[in-house]
Amino acid sequence: MASVAERLQVSPFMTFYIIMSMQIGVGVLGFQRVIAQTAGHDAWISVLLAGASSHLILIVLYWLLQQADGDFLLLHQRLFGRWVGGAFSLWLALYFAAMSFVVLRTYIEVIQVWMFPDLQTWEFSLAFLLLCLYITVGGFRVVVGICFFCLIIPSYLLFTFWFVLDHADFHLLLPILDHPPSAIVKAAGQTTLTMLGYETILLFYPFIKRGAQSAKWAHAALLATTLFYTLLTVLTLAYFSEKQLQRQIWPTLTMWKMVELPFIERFEYVGIANWLLIILPNVCLGLWCSSRICKQLFPIRQKTALLIIAAICFFSTLFVHDRKQVDLINTILNRTGFYFLYIWIPCVAVITYIVKKVRGNV
Amino acid sequence: MTAPPESVWTALQTLGSSMDFQTKVYRNETSGLLLWVSYVEPMVEMETVVRSIFPYLFHCPFSSLEDMRQILPIDDAYISSDPADVKAKLFEGYLFIRLHETDETGLLVKAQKTLERTLTIPEVEFSVVGPKESFIESLETNLYLLRKRIPIDRLTVKLTRVGTLSKTKVAVVYLDGIANPDNVQTVLQRIKQIEFDEMIDSSYIVQIISDNRHSPFPQLLDTERPDRVAAVLAEGKVAIMVDGSPHVLIGPTTLVEFFSSFEDYFLNWTIASFFRLIRLFSVAFSILITPMYVATLNYHYELIPKDLLGTLITSRREIPFPPILEVLFLELTIELLREAGARLPTKVGQTIGIVGGIVIGTASVEASLTSNVLLILVALAALASFTTPVYKMGNTIRLIRFPFLLFAEVWGLLGVAFCFCMVMTHLLYLTSLGRPFLAPLYPPRWRDLKDAFIRLPFTSQSKRPETLRTEQPIRFSGKKVRKKRDIDE
Numbered sequence: 060m061a062s063v064a065e066r067l068q069v070s071p072f073m074t075f076y077i078i079m080s081m082q083i084g085v086g087v088l089g090f091q092r093v094i095a096q097t098a099g100h101d102a103w104i105s106v107l108l109a110g111a112s113s114h115l116i117l118i119v120l121y122w123l124l125q126q127a128d129g130d131f132l133l134l135h136q137r138l139f140g141r142w143v144g145g146a147f148s149l150w151l152a153l154y155f156a157a158m159s160f161v162v163l164r165t166y167i168e169v170i171q172v173w174m175f176p177d178l179q180t181w182e183f184s185l186a187f188l189l190l191c192l193y194i195t196v197g198g199f200r201v202v203v204g205i206c207f208f209c210l211i212i213p214s215y216l217l218f219t220f221w222f223v224l225d226h227a228d229f230h231l232l233l234p235i236l237d238h239p240p241s242a243i244v245k246a247a248g249q250t251t252l253t254m255l256g257y258e259t260i261l262l263f264y265p266f267i268k269r270g271a272q273s274a275k276w277a278h279a280a281l282l283a284t285t286l287f288y289t290l291l292t293v294l295t296l297a298y299f300s301e302k303q304l305q306r307q308i309w310p311t312l313t314m315w316k317m318v319e320l321p322f323i324e325r326f327e328y329v330g331i332a333n334w335l336l337i338i339l340p341n342v343c344l345g346l347w348c349s350s351r352i353c354k355q356l357f358p359i360r361q362k363t364a365l366l367i368i369a370a371i372c373f374f375s376t377l378f379v380h381d382r383k384q385v386d387l388i389n390t391i392l393n394r395t396g397f398y399f400l401y402i403w404i405p406c407v408a409v410i411t412y413i414v415k416k417v418r419g420n421v
Numbered sequence: 422m423t424a425p426p427e428s429v430w431t432a433l434q435t436l437g438s439s440m441d442f443q444t445k446v447y448r449n450e451t452s453g454l455l456l457w458v459s460y461v462e463p464m465v466e467m468e469t470v471v472r473s474i475f476p477y478l479f480h481c482p483f484s485s486l487e488d489m490r491q492i493l494p495i496d497d498a499y500i501s502s503d504p505a506d507v508k509a510k511l512f513e514g515y516l517f518i519r520l521h522e523t524d525e526t527g528l529l530v531k532a533q534k535t536l537e538r539t540l541t542i543p544e545v546e547f548s549v550v551g552p553k554e555s556f557i558e559s560l561e562t563n564l565y566l567l568r569k570r571i572p573i574d575r576l577t578v579k580l581t582r583v584g585t586l587s588k589t590k591v592a593v594v595y596l597d598g599i600a601n602p603d604n605v606q607t608v609l610q611r612i613k614q615i616e617f618d619e620m621i622d623s624s625y626i627v628q629i630i631s632d633n634r635h636s637p638f639p640q641l642l643d644t645e646r647p648d649r650v651a652a653v654l655a656e657g658k659v660a661i662m663v664d665g666s667p668h669v670l671i672g673p674t675t676l677v678e679f680f681s682s683f684e685d686y687f688l689n690w691t692i693a694s695f696f697r698l699i700r701l702f703s704v705a706f707s708i709l710i711t712p713m714y715v716a717t718l719n720y721h722y723e724l725i726p727k728d729l730l731g732t733l734i735t736s737r738r739e740i741p742f743p744p745i746l747e748v749l750f751l752e753l754t755i756e757l758l759r760e761a762g763a764r765l766p767t768k769v770g771q772t773i774g775i776v777g778g779i780v781i782g783t784a785s786v787e788a789s790l791t792s793n794v795l796l797i798l799v800a801l802a803a804l805a806s807f808t809t810p811v812y813k814m815g816n817t818i819r820l821i822r823f824p825f826l827l828f829a830e831v832w833g834l835l836g837v838a839f840c841f842c843m844v845m846t847h848l849l850y851l852t853s854l855g856r857p858f859l860a861p862l863y864p865p866r867w868r869d870l871k872d873a874f875i876r877l878p879f880t881s882q883s884k885r886p887e888t889l890r891t892e893q894p895i896r897f898s899g900k901k902v903r904k905k906r907d908i909d910e
Contacts, residue, residue, distance in 0.1 A: 070864065170835065175720070183832075186839065194846050204849040204863045205842075325723045332834040339842055 062129075063265045069203050071273035077263065078280035080206040080340040081256030083287070085165045088334070089309040090253045090288075091295040098246035099301060100231060101238045103292040105246035110285025112247070113254050116400050117281060119408050120257075121274050124264050126411055131261040132355055138410055145356055152352035152368075154395055155262075158255070159345030160372040161392045163187060166338050167376065168385045173312060174331055184376040188369045191343045195350070195365055199266045202347050206340040213333045219326065220294060222318045227297035251400070252393035253288060256341070257281060258400060262348040308382075346372070429525045432504040433459060436511065447475075451482045457519045459527075464514035466534040474516065474530060486528045489518065497531035509588075537562065543645050545812050548684035555645045560590050560664035563647070567594065567660075570651035575599070581612055583663075584620030590664040591626065594650075600657045601890045604673060607854050608659050623666040632852045637820055639813040640853040642678055643668040649683045657891035659854075673854035675861065675888060677873040680704065682810035685876050694875035700808050701874060707805035708822050710798050711748050712829035712837050718744040720833035736792035745830045747791045751799040752822070754781060759803075860888040 094102040127134035132151075135144035163184060171178050194205055260277060267273045295310050307313050318326035346368055353364035379385055427435075436442045436459075444459040456478060460470075473494055481492045490498050501507055502525045507517055514533035519526070540562075543555035556563045568576065577597045582588050591612055595605050611630040620626065623643060631640045644650060645667050650660050653671050661670040680700050685693035717724050718733070725733060740747060758781075762774045782800070786793045802822070809815040821844060828836030851858035861869035866887045871877040883898065885891045 072865075174835065175833070178832075190839065190843060190846070193843070194849075197846070197850050201846065201849045204859070205846065207863050207865070208845055209842075322726060322729075323724055324726055325721075328721050328724055328834055332838040335835060335838045336842060 065268070067199060068266050068268045069200060071267050071269055071276055073203050073207065073276075074260070074267060074273040075276040075280045075283075076207045076210050077203055077340075077344070078257045078260065078277050079284055080210040080337070081259055081344055082254060082280070082284045083210070083337060084253075084256065084341040085162050085169070085334070085338050086253035087288075087291070087337075088169060088311045089307075090250060091292055091310045092304055092307055093249050094246040094292070095296065095301060095304045097249060098242050099238050100233075100296050101236060101243055102246055102296060103232070103289050104236070105243050106250055106289045106292050107285065108243065108247040109250040109254055110281065110288070112401070113257065113281050113285070114278060116404060117257055117260075117274075117277055119404055120260055121277075123404070123408055123411060124261065125271070126415065129265045129270060131264075132352060134407070134411065138407065138414060148352055148356055151399075152349045152356070154399060155259070155345045155349040155352070156368045156372060157388075157392055157395070159191075159342040159349070159368075160375045161388050162338050162341045162345070163372065164376045164379050165385055165389060166334065168382070169309065169312070169331060169334070173309075174328060181373075181377055184373055187342070188373050191339070191346055192365065192369055194339075194343045195347045196362060199263065199347065202340070202343050205343055209336045209340050213336050216330060216333060219315060219318045219330070220291075223294055223298055223314045226317060227294060229293075229297045231297050231300065232293065248397055249393070250288070251397040252389060254284065255392075255396040255400075258396075258404075259344055259348050262351055263344075427504050429502060429504050429507055429527070430523060432508050433517075436461075436508070442511075447479060449481075449483075450479055452484060454484070454520060457522055457524075457527075459511065459517040459519075460532070461511050461514070464512060464534055465516065465532045466514070470516065470532045474532065478518070486518075486520065486526065489528055493530060495530050495532070499529055500526060501529050502526040535559065535561075540566075546644060546646050546649070546683060546810060548646075548682070548687065551684060551687040552646075552648050554647055556647060556662075556667040556669055558665050558667055560592060560662055563662050563667075563669065564592065564594075566647040567650060567654075567662075570647060571596070571654060576654070579609060581609075583612060583615050583626070584617050586618040587620045589620040591620075592662040592664075594654065594660040594662060596654050596657070599655070599885075599891050599893050600659055601892065604659050604854055604856075604889070608661060608672065612661070620663070621665065623661065623663040623668045623670050626661060626663060627670055632855065633850065636847065636851055637817045638676075638848070638851060638858070639679070639811070639817070640672070640674065640851060640858065642671045642674040642811065643813065644671060644683075644811075645669070646683055652683070652686070655896070657885050657889040673856040673889065675853065675857075676848065676859055677861070679811045679814040680809060681872075681876075690876050690878040694877075697874060697876060700810075703805035703808045704818055707802045707818055708825060709837065710802050711752065711795075711822060712825040712840075713834075714795060714798055715744045715748055715826060716829040716833040716837055719830065724834075733792075733794060736794045739789035740792055742790075744795075745826065747795055748799070748826060751785075751791055751795060752826075754785075755799060755803045756819070856888055861886075 091102070094105055098105050123134065124131065127137075132144075132148045135147045138144065139147065164180075167178070167180055167183055170183065171180075194201055257277065257280070264270050264273075291311070295304065295314065298314060299307065299310060304310060312327050312330065315327040315330045316325070320326065323329060346365060349368050350361050350364040353359065353368070354361040357364070379388060433444065437444070439461075441462045442459070443462055444457060447456045447458060448454070449456060458478075477492050477494065478489070483489050483492055486500050490500065501510075507527070507529065510529050511517055514531070516528075516530045516532050518528045518530060537559045538557045540554055540557060542553040546555075547553075554566060556566065564578065575597045577595055579593045581591050581593075583591045593605070593608055593612065608630075612626070615626070615629050617625065617629065627639065627641050627643065628634065633640065641661075650669050650671065654660055658671050658673065661672070663670075681697060682700075685697060688696070718737070722730065737744075742750075758774065758777050761777070762770050765773055782796050785791045786796055803819075806815055806818045806822075809818060824843075825837060825840045828840040830836070832839065848859055849863065857864060860866055861873055868884060869886045869888060871881055872886070883896050885894050885896055887894075
């Protein structure tokens with residue numbers, strides 16, 4: 060089950076693009092407010108801390124994958140038995156499906172507030188999920204292609220932050236470290252939602268050629284994401300004062316208002332339209348991972364599982380109506396991801412280690 | 422489908438129902454033998470027959486078919502009694518000579534008429550510098566043009582016949598030892614599996630053996646320049662030549678090759694790279710400019726800087742239609758002009774083209790049916806779509822503009838981004854002879870980018886493209902160590 064035909068595999072270099080495109084999602088637009096509420100102008104230290112911890116978790120993930128021979132679901136099965144292990148895997152499938160759904164709904168909310176107030180949730184959701192189905196049905200290689208292009212093409216947006224530098228006052232970051240460490244750590248926990256995405260390695264590891272060599276690319280991706288987020292947080296904290304920041308739900312979008320180009324006036328429209336490219340891999344990979352788990356747990360084809368999960372995502376987007384509910388689903392996903400990565404994975408690692416010592420192998 | 426085995430006699434009887442099949446009786450003066458000569462008149466070169474064959478037939482002494490064969494100065498002559506073979510050769514322009522009317526065995530003598538176009542300059546892929554030979558419809562001449570440029574034994578030609586009615590000769594050409602055997606096998610196998618009756622042109626073959634038949638993007642490159650084919654064969658590709666078609670197919674191919682004209686290789690690499698980038702920009706411009714016009718004017722007028730906004734609003738003030746209808750009207754007019762111009766005879770076509778273009782354009786602006794800004798944009802976009810050196814890709818580009826327009830009308834800028842993702846996904850699905858179509862972009866082959874968007878000088882091109890997985894990746898030794906000289910040494 061863990062070995063995949065070579066013609067379906069991708070080179071280890073692509074791990075960089077997959078992980079980085081999964082991590083950079085809809086959270087980038089508005090994560091600064093939450094952490095600034097907890098840690099104030101030291102929030103950038105929280106981001107660095109969260110990034111460092113993600114490296115540690117990634118090491119644990121790779122170790123688990125080596126033990127499980129590339130198949131994480133098999134590990135669940137071996138450790139907890141067929142039914143309980145299957146239940147945990149199913150929960151993981153729900154988690155990935157929820158990730159797709161939350162990302163999509165949050166993005167639709169951004170569009171509805173900033174661009175098209177009359178946009179019906181269902182029409183955009185339907186079209187977008189159909190596009191994601193088209194991509195995912197093509198297989199893992201097409202999904203990776205989308206990850207690749209959807210990271211490279213919007214990368215020009217980095218240059219737009221140059222315009223914000225003019226108005227930034229870095230003195231707002233001083234004095235450093237005058238918040239209690241507990242606040243900084245708490246804020247680090249709150250950035251988990253934006254750092255989520257690399258746990259998909261558990262599912263796509265068999266699709267990477269020479270999987271063990273992909274570790275360096277995965278770590279490079281985490282490093283790049285951490286640096287990007289830290290720089291963005293620093294810039295946000297330098298641009299907005301603390302009170303100002305509390306009033307912005309999407310500080311990144313507000314910062315884009317500063318962009319002055321001779322041929323475009325309001326740049327945030329272009330930015331939001333480009334954001335469609337950035338969230339596309341998130342939703343696609345989430346659907347792909349989820350349907351793959353379902354394929355391995357139940358006797359259904361992956362295409363059928365994919366249709367069902369996409370339908371569930373579509374109907375779920377209809378039930379979320381206003382800002383409060385969007386905020387709620389984001390918080391739930393954040394907490395779930397945090398518990399999965401920082402509590403469940405270490406537990407599984409410890410249990411695997413013990414079982415290995417006792418039994419000799421898993 | 423197997424016909425019942427017929428004899429030569431019945432075969433000739435069936436053929437006799439056509440007026441152009443002749444059987445004539447001649448007498449050899451020396452030996453007194455009677456000769457029955459059968460041939461299909463339009464296929465035979467009568468001058469050759471009268472000058473080279475008949476004098477020997479009528480005057481030289483011989484007593485059997487074997488003697489005849491020795492005497493005749495024609496090299497391709499052999500004795501046959503197979504009805505299928507006789508029929509096939511009669512239609513190729515051979516003479517069938519028998520000694521008695523009911524004989525089953527006869528001598529087949531080649532007297533083929535070869536009428537073909539003279540070699541002309543390429544019409545579609547014209548280049549200002551460089552050779553100006555182009556392929557013509559005859560397979561033999563095309564092979565001659567190709568072999569002239571690669572005069573080595575490794576240039577392998579595999580011949581098959583395709584088409585039950587047309588029995589077209591199809592030649593698969595590749596460099597043995599350089600081209601990947603998988604690619605060659607794929608091509609040969611697919612051609613062998615073609616089931617078709619009348620194979621007229623190489624574009625029929627493209628449509629049948631393509632990996633993705635339903636895609637508007639062409640997956641095999643077609644060209645009419647022998648120098649281009651020679652160059653890509655040296656890179657390790659496979660060429661398919663079809664008798665009766667001046668277009669030769671090349672595969673496996675990638676998306677970036679459809680935007681490279683062969684003239685790029687004749688110019689200096691800096692200039693060539695600049696032209697390539699202009700071409701890419703013009704393609705992007707051509708696809709996106711009218712959808713952006715529709716999107717910004719419908720939904721995002723705040724994007725336009727306020728000075729330009731004034732011009733746009735004045736140009737649109739009197740127009741009774743929403744931007745999408747304006748754009749569709751103009752786009753359809755341009756497509757109409759193009760289609761009509763393609764079918765009109767030359768003398769009338771030029772006049773109508775100029776009159777139609779200028780008059781319709783100016784008149785529609787004066788009548789306030791369209792705005793002059795949009796007219797400029799649509800005309801520029803149409804021009805830009807013709808910069809693609811491959812005709813088939815130009816058509817695809819014009820076609821893709823319409824879904825973008827539709828999405829721009831529905832969702833504005835978001836729709837344009839959405840449609841772009843759709844097109845990108847579609848391109849990710851495509852393969853050319855099993856190889857990814859978007860290489861060297863995805864999967865990223867960094868070394869192949871030297872010939873994708875820019876063209877690096879020939880000294881950097883010492884390796885063959887990685888995507889082709891050739892058997893000999895090194896073309897020539899690129900580095901010659903030059904002694905480093907200091908200033909004024």
